[in-house]
Amino acid sequence: MAPVVRAAINPGAGPVRTCVGCRQRTAKSELLRVVVGPGPDGRPAVVPDPAATAAGRGAHLHPxxxxxxxxxxxxxxxxxxxxxxxxxxxxxxxxxxxxATDQ
Known part of the structure; x- marks a missing residue:
């Protein structure tokens, strides 16, 4: 049986995550983590977690x-x-x- 060969994005770039928008695999450091948190009206909302320190399940998105x-x-x-x-x-x-306006 032949070994499975997996293509690496950049082995030295650290962990790799998939953007939920475009579905491209990218280094985690290039993506914005989002989590479920309280929205402005108190209902659950998707909130940014730029420091990637919030507890709970997260998703990643190109910023x-x-x-x-x-x-x-x-x-x-x-x-x-x-x-x-x-x-x-x-x-x-x-x-x-x-x-976007800050840049």
Whole structure:
């Protein structure tokens, strides 16, 4: 039996995660982690975790508006975070919008 050969992104780059928007595998350090947290109205929402220190299950996303919109269109946040009810994703969109204007 032949050994399984797996393609490495960059072995020295550290852990690799998949973006929930575009589904591309990328180094964890290049992605924004998002988790379920309280939204502005107190209901569960997808919130950014830029320090990647929040407890609980997280998902990763390229910090671009394009990947965010793909994730919203595909309803990827609730699937990746394993939440049955609909999540508000406005906090992540606002975070990305302010980050884009800062650059």
């Amino acid at each position: 671009t508006v394009e990947c965010y919109e793909l994730a919203v269109r595909r309803r990827a946040f609730s699937r990746a975070l394993r939440v049955k009810e609909g999540l508000h994703n406005v906090p992540v969109g606002e975070y990305l919008a302010t980050r």
